[in-house]
Amino acid sequence: MTSTIILLLLPLSLLFPGTFASVLAIDYGTDWTKASLMKPGVPFDVLLNKDSKRKIHSSVGWNRDDRLFGSDAFNIATRFPQDSFPSLKHIIGTQFTSNKTWYYNQISQAILLETDRGTVALDPKNGAGQWTVEELIGMQFAYVKSLAEDVAKERVFDVILTVPPYFSNAERQALLDAVEIGGLRPLALLNDGTAIAVNYAMTRSFPEKEYHVILDAGAGSIRATIASFYTPNALPATTTKVQRSVKTTTKESAEVDILAFGWNHAASGNELTRRIKERLVQAFEESHGLSLSNDGRALARIWKEAERVKSILSANADSFTTLESLVNDIDFKTKTTRLELEEACSDLSPFFVQPATDALANAGLTWDNITSVILSGGHSRTPIIQAAIRAVAGDAKIAQNVNADEAAVLGAAFYGASLSRQFRTKKIKLQDITAHDIQVSYDSESKSGSKRTINTLIFPRSSKVNVKKTLTLKRKEDFTLRLSYKTPEFIPGFPQNILDIEISDVIPALANLTSRGAVDPVVKVTLLLSESGLVSVHDAVAYGQIRDDTLTGKLKTLFGGGATSSSESSSSEDEGATSFATGSSSLTPAPAETPSTSDTKKEAKNNVSLTWSINYLSIRHLTSAEKVTSRQRLTSLDNAEEAKRDREEARNLLEGHIYRLRDLLDEARETPQTPFYEFSTESEREAIGSLLVTTMAWLAESADAADTQILRTKKRALETLEAPIQGRKKEWDIIPDAIMDLRKALDAATHFLLTASNERNQTETSNGIEGEENNVSKWTPEEIAEIEELVSETTSWMNARLAEVGGQRKNVDAPFRAAELDARGIKIQKAVLRLTNRKIAKPSPKKKVPSSSETGSSTPSPSENSEAIPQETHSLRDEL
Ligand SMILES: *[C@@H]1O[C@H](CO)[C@@H](O)[C@H](O)[C@H]1NC(C)=O
Ligand SMILES: *[C@@H]1O[C@H](CO)[C@@H](O)[C@H](O)[C@H]1NC(C)=O
Ligand SMILES: *[C@@H]1O[C@H](CO)[C@@H](O)[C@H](O)[C@H]1NC(C)=O
Ligand SMILES: *[C@@H]1O[C@H](CO)[C@@H](O)[C@H](O)[C@H]1NC(C)=O
Ligand SMILES: *[C@@H]1O[C@H](CO)[C@@H](O)[C@H](O)[C@H]1NC(C)=O
Ligand SMILES: *[C@@H]1O[C@H](CO)[C@@H](O)[C@H](O)[C@H]1NC(C)=O
DSSP: OOOOOOOOOEEOOOSSOSOOSOEEEEEEOSSEEEEEEEOTTSOOEEOOOTTSOSSEESEEEEETTEEEEHHHHHHGGGTOGGGEEEOGGGGTTOOTTSHHHHHHHHHOOOOEEEOTTSOEEEOOTTSSOOEEHHHHHHHHHHHHHHHHHHHHTSOOOEEEEEEOTTOOHHHHHHHHHHHHHTTOEEEEEEEHHHHHHHHHHHTOOOSSOEEEEEEEEOSSOEEEEEEEEEOTTOOGGGOSGGGTTOOOOTTSOEEEEEEEEEEESTTOHHHHHHHHHHHHHHHHHHHHOOOOTTOHHHHHHHHHHHHHHHHHHHHSSEEEEEEEEEETTEEEEEEEEHHHHHHHTGGGHHHHHHHHHHHHHHHTOOGGGEEEEEEESGGGGOHHHHHHHHHHHOGGGBOOSOOTTTHHHHHHHHHHHHHSTTSOOOOEEEEOBOSSOEEEEEEOOOTTSOOOEEEEEEEOTTOBSSEEEEEEEOOSSOEEEEEEESSOOSOTTOOOEEEEEEEEOHHHHHHHHHHTTBSSOEEEEEEEEOTTSOEEEEEEEEEOOBOOOSHHHHHHHHTTOSTTTTHHHHHOOOSSOOOOSSOTTOOSOOTTTSOSSOOHHHHHHHEEEOEEEEEESSSOOOOHHHHHHHHHHHHHHHHHHHHHHHHHHHHHHHHHHHHHHHHHHHHHHHOTTSHHHHHSOHHHHHHHHHHHHHHHHHHHHHGGGOOHHHHHHHHHHHHHHHHHHHHHHHHHHHHHHHHHHHHHHHHHHHHHHHHHHHHHHHHHHHHHHHOOSSOOOSSOHHHHHHHHHHHHHHHHHHHHHHHHHHTOOTTSOOSSOHHHHHHHHHHHHHHHHHHHTSOOOOOOSSSOOOOHHHHTTSOOOGGGGTTTSOTTOHHHHHHO
8 A cells, every 4th residue: 555765865965076266156136136256366355347336237138239238238128118128037937827927027018928938038129039038147147257257367157146045946947047058157056045144154153053034135025044053163252142243263163054934025125116116107197197008118217216216215205206208298297205105015014024934933933032133135224124124023133234235145155165175264064955845746556556646745845955865665667756846835926846757667677676586676766955956866776685695695684684774665565655764854874775784786786777757847947959059149149249349349440540541641731741741752642542532432331331351451451551651750760869879889989998098008107117017908909909990890880871861861761770770889889898897807927818708708787887888778778
């Protein structure tokens, strides 16, 4: 009648072993996206968008051909209401038939379509094509990636993404798909309340275990997370309760356990905006007798205005609205008071705290057990929400000094860092849980032929994630397991069924085991609840204890070492009964399954792999090929946009070049003293002028259709004509300096010769008087002669060049290059330096003066010889 089910709990090792460079954390909210990059050497902070704002509007849109992100994309709705896609998180991983698509149309004028998977696609009116929600969100992730890469100065791939705890398998999978479509690699999904808990633990010490409520009020929902915090190795300085929030060192670790979740969609930030919008629409329609229902632009402007009114009313008692020419040149003026807003939302007020009370109940705690309420999310500043939560929790329990907007993204980033060994962060031991009851169902296999469905709660609500459980089933044939959410919560559009697992090859596998002596073999299916909260199949095998007929085997059986491990699965003859080998709250591997010996060979013989296939029920998963196609669509859009930017740049450069040349020609015509005139010939100017005329005509007629390459070629043609003039000008410009430099080098050499000659005369005189034989000149006559020769040769070469230059017009190429002058100057300078830098030697009378090869080794040092070296000359100094 029943079969035995054994559930096993096996902790998984961390999914990501250590080596990755940058990690991107994205807190993808319904209205706002926050991101943070962690890269060794880059200051850890929230990423700024292109306008240096710390948060990015979660929108994508088009202004005709130009794709927009952030607030630009949100604001374009007032001009192109159907080309702006805000708050797409409402419809990620959602069936088109769900009430969520209806809701989305309340907050956006976008046109929604059904995909062949039954999900939602959006259809902008600009002709950009239809896009699935995954693709549009993928674009936003790719945009965030590009912001991160600008900061990281390298490619960024790995991302940790926050997700509302109540997100279903399908919604989680769709977000992961969007990450991949955006060109990123998802490391993990992290529940947003959990991320806030990690952030909270990062800088605090908890000598005694504390329980906190994290209330995250966002645009899409309000959610509560109960977390416990404990610091097992708290330092003595932080042991009093008063010092609870003292900053801790990385030496202290923290244990963060997530205990329960609660949530509500009805009282979301978007819903408050929607209520204000409804009021404004109604006010306009009543006072002007006009319907706005078909005026997308007016509705988009009112939505934007409703957002503004909501934020004004957070701090003020009333808000004035003026929308000029809202429709038919009618200016819409009205006033909204906070009281009116509160009245319009009075039915929602129980829902503001309901997530927290639900979560407390799920955790088996009361407000008395709670140290503080950590408020988070942009919507948490709304006075009605604040008032509601203060009323139940008490003012004293509202945590201060918590960064409400950025806690989730920073927590996700810390978590990413803790996965990597590259960052030295505080050690956080985190245990997250799942928000929903997940059950496994299958039809019983009974001899009488009557079937009934057996449901087993395999991953109950609040059970730990990152866990495998093994089902042991007595089956004789192929069968199907269904995974579903047990209690469909009140979440509009929440899909109950997750997936079917079809297990096949059961009959041959059992026969295989039986033929080898196994008695009553069973089927074992291992299910995985991943760290990201997704369920899947890990393994499916047929398993049987094979009788060991060898002598040792028999002896083992005698002493009770053999057939114990499968006793639980084989002892029961009942079909359908459910028993848990271990308590579902325990994380330790169940000893019943692990063989008592480490005889892995024997274990291998005892099971035979089964094949299985998965059929996703509410929403079919994207195939790899579909994801690749989507990725390619995004890439080709990126490429097209880049090509367009390149083309626009090429065209601008060409235009700029044309106007510059035209101005040069015009000036040269008016005042022949311009450099352009001086350095160009008549025929060169004519050639440029006529090419300019044809290029400008071409620009006016055909440039719109021309590609980047042609635009660049046109510019190059003009540059080629201009190049000789520019080159000439450049050469003539530097020749005077080069001549000056060479003169200075010659002067220095002449000066040296004079000094040397002086010294020699003195030496001779003193020798004559005192008979000092050893005191000779530092330089040999040959050396002096060499310099003299160099000076005279260079001087005449230079004079000849100067004579040539004298009669030249500047619109022909110079008869020599400045570089030649420089080379000669350097040669002289080196020769002189070699001699002046020589140490005052005291050569023995027998020894000859040092040879030139020895002196060559002394390095010239300009500072010691400042007298001899023209310091200010650029070219010589460069050479030195
Ligand atoms: C969706 O829910 C709203 C509010 O609960 C309701 O007014 C609306 O009719 C529903 N729409 C659909 C298509 O079920
Ligand atoms: C919660 O508070 C109650 C009453 O104050 C107390 O009995 C209980 O032990 C507390 N629970 C925890 C987990 O601290
Ligand atoms: C049983 O299965 C194992 C492994 O799958 C295979 O090596 C062996 O040949 C099979 N034995 C029989 C009798 O089919
Ligand atoms: C089946 O045998 C393989 C190979 O030894 C082992 O890795 C796997 O864990 C076994 N599966 C089960 C469910 O016992
Ligand atoms: C050195 O002596 C020579 C010949 O006696 C003379 O021509 C020359 O002018 C003298 N040089 C100096 C710098 O006095
Ligand atoms: C040679 O004599 C001059 C003048 O008396 C003196 O300054 C110089 O140091 C002497 N040189 C050597 C190498 O002794």
